Amino acid sequence: MPRFEEKYGGDTDTLAMSVAQKEYETLRHALFFREESCKQLYKDHVDAITGRKNSINGLLYKNDPTILAWNLINEPRCETWMPANSWCPDALSSWFKEMGDYVRSKDPNHLVSSGSEGFFGEGDARQGKNPRAWASQTGQNFVDDNRHMDFAVAHAWPDNWQIPNDQQGSFLRDWLASHLEAAESINMPLLFEEFGKKIDNPDDAAAIRQLRDPVFAASYDAVQKAVEENKPLLGSLYWKWAVPGMPKGPYGVDVDDSTMGVIKTHATIMQRLVNAIPPRPGCVLPAAPNKTLGVWFASAAPDAATKRGCVNAPEVSLAYYNLYGPGGTPTATAEELELSEVSMAYAKALHSGKVQVYPTRLACCRAGGLGAYPQGCNV
Numbered sequence: 385m386p387r388f389e390e391k392y393g394g395d396t397d398t399l400a401m402s403v404a405q406k407e408y409e410t411l412r413h414a415l416f417f418r419e420e421s422c423k424q425l426y427k428d429h430v431d432a433i434t435g436r437k438n439s440i441n442g443l444l445y446k447n448d449p450t451i452l453a454w455n456l457i458n459e460p461r462c463e464t465w466m467p468a469n470s471w472c473p474d475a476l477s478s479w480f481k482e483m484g485d486y487v488r489s490k491d492p493n494h495l496v497s498s499g500s501e502g503f504f505g506e507g508d509a510r511q512g513k514n515p516r517a518w519a520s521q522t523g524q525n526f527v528d529d530n531r532h533m534d535f536a537v538a539h540a541w542p543d544n545w546q547i548p549n550d551q552q553g554s555f556l557r558d559w560l561a562s563h564l565e566a567a568e569s570i571n572m573p574l575l576f577e578e579f580g581k582k583i584d585n586p587d588d589a590a591a592i593r594q595l596r597d598p599v600f601a602a603s604y605d606a607v608q609k610a611v612e613e614n615k616p617l618l619g620s621l622y623w624k625w626a627v628p629g630m631p632k633g634p635y636g637v638d639v640d641d642s643t644m645g646v647i648k649t650h651a652t653i654m655q656r657l658v659n660a661i662p663p664r665p666g667c668v669l670p671a672a673p674n675k676t677l678g679v680w681f682a683s684a685a686p687d688a689a690t691k692r693g694c695v696n697a698p699e700v701s702l703a704y705y706n707l708y709g710p711g712g713t714p715t716a717t718a719e720e721l722e723l724s725e726v727s728m729a730y731a732k733a734l735h736s737g738k739v740q741v742y743p744t745r746l747a748c749c750r751a752g753g754l755g756a757y758p759q760g761c762n763v
Contacts, residue, residue, distance in 0.1 A: 407466060414462045414469045414523070417479040427486055434491040446491035454491070455499030455577075456483050459539065462523030464506070472523035473505050481532040495534040497575070502526045502538035502563055513562040515545035515555070526563065531570050535618060538563040539578035542599070549595060552581070553602030560606045564615045576620035579603055580635040587632070593642045600643055604650040611657045614710075619654065622647065655754070659740040665705060668698040679741055680748040681730065682756035693763040694748035694756060699723060700741070703731035 398406055416422045434446040445451060462472035484496045504510040505525030514520055530536035540559050542552040560576055567574040581596040603620065610617040626636030637643045662668075662679045671678070678696040685691070703723050707714050708731070718728045733739045742748035742755065751760030 410463050410466055411468060414472055414475075417460070417462050417472070417475045417523075423479075423482070426483060430483070430487055430490055434487070446493060449493075451494055453495035453497055453534070454487055455497055455537070456480060456487065458499045459501050460499070460523070463521055464523055465518070465521045469523070473525050473528070476523045477525060477528040477531075480529050484532055497533050497535055497537045497577075498529050499537065499577075500524050500526075500529055500539075501541075502530075502536070504562075504566070510562050510566060513558060515542070515547060515559075519545075526566055527570055530567070530572055533572070536563070536567045536570075536572045536574045537577040538574065540576070540603075541578075541580070543582040552599050556599065556603045557606040560603070560610065564610055564617060567616055573616040573618050575618040576603070576607060578621060578623050580623040582634045584634060586626075586634055586636055589642065596637075596641075596643050597646050600646045600650075604646065604653075608650070608653055608657065611654070614661075656737075656740070659742060660734055660737060662701040662704050662734065662741045663743050665698075665701045668701050671696070671698045677743045678745070680743070680745055681739060681741060682748065691763045692749075692757045692759065692761045694742070694745050694761060696745070697727065697730060699727040700730045700734070703727040704734060707731055708735050 398409075401409070434444070436445050437443070438445060438448050438450075441448065441450070460476060462476045463469055464472050480498055487496050501519075501522075501524065503514055503519040503522050503524040503526065505528070506520045508520075508525065508527065510526075511520050526536070526538070538559070540556055542555055547555045556579065563574055563576075579599075581599040583591050583596055585591060600622065603622075607617060607620045622637065623635050624633070624637065626632040626638040626641075632638060637647070663677045667677045668675060668679055675698075679698045679700045680694045680696050681700075683691070683693040683695050685693075703718075703721065706712055706721050706723075707716060707728075718725045721728075730739065734741055740756065747754075748756050749761035751758065755761075
């Protein structure tokens with residue numbers, strides 16, 4: 385039997401509640417973000433998770449490099465449709481800041497994000513971009529909630545939000561664009577953290593091809609366009625991979641589904657786009673042995689055909705951003721920028737797509753078509 389949230393898109397069966405029950409539960413849930421005892425329970429939870437030992441590599445989670453970031457909470461609700469909860473938006477934003485700071489105090493090694501869908505709050509100029517009027521009454525406010533995070537996130541569930549099938553592609557494009565605009569307003573990068581397309585019969589190949597594939601394609605087109613335009617987008621994550629041995633569910637994508645072909649094509653394009661832009665100068669200069677990031681290229685030495693190696697050229701980052709970054713001057717010369725002709729040539733080759741750049745030597749030398757050489761480096 386499917387879980388309630390798989391069938392209806394929520395974690396509480398409000399359909400079976402009376403009005404009085406629903407009001408009681410709404411008030412009770414909201415207290416989670418204000419009551420000190422609830423906050424302490426959450427902090428105890430943070431202590432347990434960040435201090436847990438990974439059973440595979442033996443590292444505590446707070447020291448584990450296989451973890452990218454923490455979501456503070458998944459899709460929170462502090463609903464304001466009840467006047468008694470009018471305090472919710474301010475309380476939720478304050479909760480994000482307080483708990484974000486607490487997580488960082490216990491784990492300074494990982495990024496922190498909100499985990500919310502990214503609804504625009506009441507009074508926000510972008511409120512009209514919400515899927516329905518109820519979204520502005522969830523207590524969320526994308527700008528205020530993400531202001532103190534390390535990166536902003538947005539989710540998109542057009543089926544749960546009752547967006548008609550023929551409008552879902554355009555909705556997703558607009559949804560992403562509005563969040564990129566809002567993220568830029570607070571100088572914050574954005575991760576399009578969750579999106580998917582529900583198929584009632586998950587093994588119906590025709591429905592997958594006709595309904596899911598166009599939604600994924602529209603989402604990926606918007607993501608790729610944003611990256612090409614140098615918008616502050618980190619990437620996207622779809623829901624969900626159909627793990628063998630587990631129920632596929634209405635959102636699951638199997639390796640044999642046509643949607644996987646759409647995903648693979650997008651991944652190839654994103655790899656090319658990401659490897660066309662060097663890290664920013666502040667991340668790689670001044671060049672030093674302890675620098676984690678660099679500006680790595682396939683070696684252009686005369687014997688590069690037999691000796692497959694990579695070289696670090698951090699000055700190319702300065703050339704690239706002076707030519708093509710925000711406020712850059714594409715016609716600037718090496719003499720004007722006081723940079724070498726070689727760095728300028730590499731920057732121009734990057735911009736034209738003739739070469740690829742990698743942030744580390746490991747990435748540059750990775751085999752299997754992911755780095756500079758299909759066979760990897762040999763020097």
